[in-house]
Amino acid sequence: MLNDIQETLYDAEQIQQKVRELAENISRDFEGRNPLVICVLKGAFIFMADLVKNVSIPLEIDFMAVSSYGQSTKSSGVVKIIKDLDVSVEGRDVLIVEDIIDSGLTLSYLIDVLERRNAKSVTVVTLFDKPARRTVELDADYTGFTLPDEFVVGYGLDYAEKYRNLPYIGILKPEVYTKS
Numbered sequence: 001m002l003n004d005i006q007e008t009l010y011d012a013e014q015i016q017q018k019v020r021e022l023a024e025n026i027s028r029d030f031e032g033r034n035p036l037v038i039c040v041l042k043g044a045f046i047f048m049a050d051l052v053k054n055v056s057i058p059l060e061i062d063f064m065a066v067s068s069y070g071q072s073t074k075s076s077g078v079v080k081i082i083k084d085l086d087v088s089v090e091g092r093d094v095l096i097v098e099d100i101i102d103s104g105l106t107l108s109y110l111i112d113v114l115e116r117r118n119a120k121s122v123t124v125v126t127l128f129d130k131p132a133r134r135t136v137e138l139d140a141d142y143t144g145f146t147l148p149d150e151f152v153v154g155y156g157l158d159y160a161e162k163y164r165n166l167p168y169i170g171i172l173k174p175e176v177y178t179k180s
């Protein structure tokens, strides 16, 4: 598996350092608010776990799984909820935890859903951002690393469901995409 990685962009220590930084900022900004922290599955599961371990204020967590339709062909912004939240967001300060923002379609849909369900506030933290690929105007409130326009894997992110367990983030060798 390690042989499939062409280049490490950020190693485990760099990621942990950044996650601690984000958690400190969130702890400070959400002081006294008991946010509902929403993990967007599957990609954000490792980031979510590392992040909340470093947040020093009371919070609750829930999970949501979504999938985008025809990302490469049409940018309709239609996103399907595969697994919905267990709890109501009404009147809650919500913090969405995303792995990566690409076109921005998934996130803009999610924000819209949570606002229509009357969340008190919707804030977004993403570990990675690829601003070059944005099709909707949208930025996270907290961003870990800004990435070049390359497909990355590791630290929760997959290619064909593999590589999520890598503790670092890297770029795959091109031949990995071409062989089945």
Ligand code: XMP
Pocket (backbone or CB within 6 Å): 043, 068, 071, 099, 100, 101, 102, 103, 104, 105, 106, 107, 150, 151, 152, 153, 157, 158, 159
């Ligand atoms: P949009 O385009 O809606 O998509 O912002 C966000 C989702 O697309 C996936 N994505 C990636 N997954 N490596 C991955 O493993 C990448 O480089 C990458 N870029 C986008 C991811 O599921 C994310 O939530």
Ligand code: MG
Pocket (backbone or CB within 6 Å): 040, 041, 042, 043, 044, 098, 099, 100
């Ligand atoms: Mg995702």
